[in-house]
Amino acid sequence: MAAAVNPRDVAPYLNPSLPPPERAADLLDRMTWEEKIGQLGGVRRAFGTSTGKPTFNRSSFETVHATQNGQVGYGPQANWAHDLLPMMNGLRAEQLNSSRLGIPYIVIADSVNGLWFSGGTLFPGTVSMASSWNLPLYGDVVAAIRDENLAMGVNWVLSPEVDITRDPRNGRNGEMYGEDTYLVGEFATRYVQTMQEKDDGGWVKIATTIKHFVFGAGSGGVNRASMEGGINHILNDLAPPYRKVIPEAQPMSLMASYSTVDGVPMSINKYLLQDVLRSILGFEGLIMSDANAIEYLFTEAKVASSREDAALKALAAGLEHELHPGGHGLFSDLIDPAHGGDPSIASLVNESVRAFLEIKFATGMFDRPLPTVENMKATLRNKRHLGLNRNITRESLVMLKNDGFLPISRDQISSSEGKIAVIGPYADIINAGNYAPADPLDRRYGDSIRRSFERELGRDKIVYAKGTSTILPNYDDDGSADDEAIAEAVDVAKGADLAVIVLGSGFGNFDTSFINNDRTDTEGFAHADLGFPGKQQHLLDAVLDTGVPTVLIMNSGQTFVINDSTMSRCRAIFHAWLAGEFTGDAVVETLLGQVNPSGKLTVTMPQHNGAFPAAYDFLPSDAVGGFGGATLYDWHWPQLTRKAPLAFGFGLSYTTFNFSRASISTQQQRRGNDTSAVSVSVTVTNSGDVAGKEVVQLYYRPQHTIIEFPVMKLIRFVKITLEPGESKEVVLNTVPIKELGYFVNGKWNVDRGNYSFWVGSSSRGEDLTCLDVYIF
Numbered sequence: 001m002a003a004a005v006n007p008r009d010v011a012p013y014l015n016p017s018l019p020p021p022e023r024a025a026d027l028l029d030r031m032t033w034e035e036k037i038g039q040l041g042g043v044r045r046a047f048g049t050s051t052g053k054p055t056f057n058r059s060s061f062e063t064v065h066a067t068q069n070g071q072v073g074y075g076p077q078a079n080w081a082h083d084l085l086p087m088m089n090g091l092r093a094e095q096l097n098s099s100r101l102g103i104p105y106i107v108i109a110d111s112v113n114g115l116w117f118s119g120g121t122l123f124p125g126t127v128s129m130a131s132s133w134n135l136p137l138y139g140d141v142v143a144a145i146r147d148e149n150l151a152m153g154v155n156w157v158l159s160p161e162v163d164i165t166r167d168p169r170n171g172r173n174g175e176m177y178g179e180d181t182y183l184v185g186e187f188a189t190r191y192v193q194t195m196q197e198k199d200d201g202g203w204v205k206i207a208t209t210i211k212h213f214v215f216g217a218g219s220g221g222v223n224r225a226s227m228e229g230g231i232n233h234i235l236n237d238l239a240p241p242y243r244k245v246i247p248e249a250q251p252m253s254l255m256a257s258y259s260t261v262d263g264v265p266m267s268i269n270k271y272l273l274q275d276v277l278r279s280i281l282g283f284e285g286l287i288m289s290d291a292n293a294i295e296y297l298f299t300e301a302k303v304a305s306s307r308e309d310a311a312l313k314a315l316a317a318g319l320e321h322e323l324h325p326g327g328h329g330l331f332s333d334l335i336d337p338a339h340g341g342d343p344s345i346a347s348l349v350n351e352s353v354r355a356f357l358e359i360k361f362a363t364g365m366f367d368r369p370l371p372t373v374e375n376m377k378a379t380l381r382n383k384r385h386l387g388l389n390r391n392i393t394r395e396s397l398v399m400l401k402n403d404g405f406l407p408i409s410r411d412q413i414s415s416s417e418g419k420i421a422v423i424g425p426y427a428d429i430i431n432a433g434n435y436a437p438a439d440p441l442d443r444r445y446g447d448s449i450r451r452s453f454e455r456e457l458g459r460d461k462i463v464y465a466k467g468t469s470t471i472l473p474n475y476d477d478d479g480s481a482d483d484e485a486i487a488e489a490v491d492v493a494k495g496a497d498l499a500v501i502v503l504g505s506g507f508g509n510f511d512t513s514f515i516n517n518d519r520t521d522t523e524g525f526a527h528a529d530l531g532f533p534g535k536q537q538h539l540l541d542a543v544l545d546t547g548v549p550t551v552l553i554m555n556s557g558q559t560f561v562i563n564d565s566t567m568s569r570c571r572a573i574f575h576a577w578l579a580g581e582f583t584g585d586a587v588v589e590t591l592l593g594q595v596n597p598s599g600k601l602t603v604t605m606p607q608h609n610g611a612f613p614a615a616y617d618f619l620p621s622d623a624v625g626g627f628g629g630a631t632l633y634d635w636h637w638p639q640l641t642r643k644a645p646l647a648f649g650f651g652l653s654y655t656t657f658n659f660s661r662a663s664i665s666t667q668q669q670r671r672g673n674d675t676s677a678v679s680v681s682v683t684v685t686n687s688g689d690v691a692g693k694e695v696v697q698l699y700y701r702p703q704h705t706i707i708e709f710p711v712m713k714l715i716r717f718v719k720i721t722l723e724p725g726e727s728k729e730v731v732l733n734t735v736p737i738k739e740l741g742y743f744v745n746g747k748w749n750v751d752r753g754n755y756s757f758w759v760g761s762s763s764r765g766e767d768l769t770c771l772d773v774y775i776f
């Protein structure tokens with residue numbers, strides 16, 4: 001424990017050697033009603049921005065601070081760390097002075113792929129990092145993200161998202177890990193454990209917020225839209241990551257989602273927040289609102305008749321802290337002393353403040369010194385962080401097709417007259433994702449694919465054309481926009497040996513207005529068409545029509561429909577997701593064969609605009625319904641298959657891997673003994689000529705269940721490295737039988753009987769070996 005303090009000299013809450021709950025209880029006893037209400041909210045965006053420099057409006061700050069002073073946040077992404085830290089330290093010092101009891105702020109921030117303002121290491125988006133399927137590497141990356149946040153005094157993050165990517169239209173998919181609950185649970189648990197690691201003083205480094213409880217099936221793929229679904233669906237299809245993260249990593253807070261679930265907005269959904277989240281899932285941390293969500297109860301959902309009514313209903317349902325990005329939060333309306341006199345309200349406020357103070361004590365807010373500029377300089381973008389960033393970026397690219405055309409021979413390019421045409425609206429920007437601090441046009445955030453190519457092969461080898469500026473959906477388009485730009489790109493392609501075309505969707509430029517800046521993704525955006533927005537498909541088709549060998553790179557947090565024509569005519573296809581500041585370098589290294597691709601999809605790519613949900617773990621009865629000859633996979637019969645070929649877990653390499661000698665064994669005690677377990681082993685051989693990495697995946701399904709169970713579910717995965725010709729016997733971590741169950745009306749059930757397991761390199765049938773086992 002830190003600093004030697006004589007407990008007799010100070011109030012118990014100031015004594016760092018006492019446990020957080022004891023300190024919180026002591027402090028609560030000393031607080032006035034106004035002071036308590038102050039802790040229920042904060043100033044989410046303390047600073048504004050003007051041409052990339054932080055601004056501070058004292059009068060608007062004071063107005064909000066008077067009634068909301070629990071946490072404080074940094075504000076816009078356009079500001080830079082070195083400008084912000086001294087300003088934030090000033091505010092924090094001032095807060096300690098001005099608070100009667102010396103209650104410090106806690107600094108709160110979003111942290112999806114690094115700092116939520118400029119100047120940190122710009123890591124790939126969540127979907128990219130998950131596509132690496134490399135948990136140990138992800139853990140190292142999260143430690144780097146944590147240390148950069150700590151260096152900025154951020155002790156509470158609004159991450160990770162444990163939402164399940166079930167709808168390809170949703171504009172926030174890039175912030176999520178993927179469509180599979182086991183995979184999401186593994187990555188999220190690693191995030192929370194790493195962030196909440198304790199320092200030498202015993203303080204939790206950074207408190208985390210798992211979110212958004214509960215979300216994953218918003219109607220129409222719209223972020224704030226309602227959801228349907230009963231308790232079996234919620235517990236089995238959306239909540240498994242919570243069931244994993246809560247007991248194993250104990251996240252200190254949780255954010256309720258915007259969603260209205262089965263008619264009840266989550267901010268007042270007492271059944272899901274108390275009976276399900278607290279009682280069934282065992283969550284003990286603080287429950288906070290999503291930004292403005294309490295207000296929406298009154299203004300949008302109309303389940304409250306006034307701001308005050310909304311605040312009281314949310315409090316009664318179990319919301320304990322309010323996020324409110326601008327102006328007065330609704331909880332601050334409870335400052336009227338009459339509310340303090342109502343014991344039912346006062347005891348809810350007591351519990352909320354207690355939960356909040358415990359986070360502040362546990363993270364050392366009363367005891368840790370403010371961060372220094374020296375440490376910030378030593379931490380942000382240090383060599384190790386940049387090295388980790390390159391490594392995870394290389395592993396996150398997913399190769400979806402290669403007819404043998406790749407890798408490109410560097411020697412051939414250098415020695416010939418030939419050029420590479422780099423084409424497309426995403427070829428010369430950094431498309432970093434919804435919660436990244438990147439201005440896509442600002443070179444300080446990294447090299448675009450075009451610039452990396454120029455640096456690597458020389459400017460004389462690269463010809464570039466943007467091809468189209470029309471990257472917003474244009475459902476009513478007359479067809480002629482950008483014809484000239486497309487014609488120019490065609491000319492550029494014709495003069496080259498090879499075209500690399502970069503298409504996608506993105507976040508736009510944060511220096512211009514929120515809506516009108518070419519955004520298609522993020523909160524508040526959804527794709528009604530799953531093709532490439534705007535004129536991008538026209539551009540691609542025109543380039544393919546030239547006959548010049550073409551490599552397609554997708555750059556987005558979304559999946560797109562790759563139709564048969566595109567699939568067969570492109571020589572190679574990659575999804576680069578939102579790969580961060582090393583997108584360009586990693587793509588170029590991979591195309592030149594210096595890096596062997598090893599990413600795998602964590603989201604199935606639909607075959608057609610209307611062909612979703614597309615996730616691999618559908619129910620058996622979702623795959624039937626055709627007539628005549630159609631038997632098994634006749635979903636959207638006769639054209640499409642329920643098992644979309646670009647499936648969860650799929651991704652190619654420049655080498656080949658052979659799976660052999662798959663075997664399963666069980667360690668079974670007497671019936672009903674919880675220690676029974678299953679082990680699967682398989683020999684993997686690198687049967688090609690180059691070293692590579694393979695993700696060994698294990699799926700399962702009980703053959704007969706009480707309620708319908710998906711056709712298969714992921715239960716283990718591990719990423720291995722193999723030299724050419726090398727073989728390894730891979731033993732997947734023992735799976736306890738009790739992990740193979742599912743909820744039936746809120747009760748965990750484990751079936752005895754025959755189970756099928758499948759081991760292999762993707763969720764596709766042709767990539768798997770089946771092993772049956774009887775579990776008694």
Ligand SMILES: *[C@@H]1O[C@H](CO)[C@@H](O)[C@H](O)[C@H]1NC(C)=O
Nearest residue numbers: 028029030343344346347350
């Ligand atoms: C709220 O907490 C204070 C301080 O611990 C306590 O004195 C008071 O009785 C509590 N009020 C209610 C209604 O529980």
Ligand SMILES: *[C@@H]1O[C@H](CO)[C@@H](O)[C@H](O)[C@H]1NC(C)=O
Nearest residue numbers: 056057058059060061062063
């Ligand atoms: C500061 O905020 C107040 C509102 O509290 C506003 O009236 C004023 O215009 C702002 N000042 C500047 C310089 O933006």
Ligand SMILES: *[C@@H]1O[C@H](CO)[C@@H](O)[C@H](O)[C@H]1NC(C)=O
Nearest residue numbers: 090091092093094095097098
């Ligand atoms: C805090 O209070 C002390 C004593 O009144 C004063 O000297 C100091 O400048 C104050 N610091 C801030 C940041 O307000």
Ligand SMILES: *[C@@H]1O[C@H](CO)[C@@H](O)[C@H](O)[C@H]1NC(C)=O
Nearest residue numbers: 140383384385386387388391
């Ligand atoms: C990145 O990967 C390389 C190759 O595996 C390894 O040697 C290096 O140590 C890694 N860098 C960091 C910072 O972990």
Ligand SMILES: *[C@@H]1O[C@H](CO)[C@@H](O)[C@H](O)[C@H]1NC(C)=O
Nearest residue numbers: 531532537541561563565566
């Ligand atoms: C499918 O391919 C055709 C021909 O290339 C193209 O015109 C069309 O836009 C494509 N559709 C989608 C959804 O990508």
Ligand SMILES: *[C@@H]1O[C@H](CO)[C@@H](O)[C@H](O)[C@H]1NC(C)=O
Nearest residue numbers: 657658659660661662685687
């Ligand atoms: C791959 O493994 C199978 C057994 O599953 C074996 O019969 C075959 O010879 C192997 N092929 C190569 C190229 O190693």
Ligand SMILES: *[C@@H]1O[C@H](CO)[C@@H](O)[C@H](O)[C@H]1NC(C)=O
Nearest residue numbers: 703704752753754772773774
């Ligand atoms: C399990 O599978 C075996 C072999 O197919 C079969 O004989 C047995 O009846 C099955 N048991 C149950 C409970 O379904």
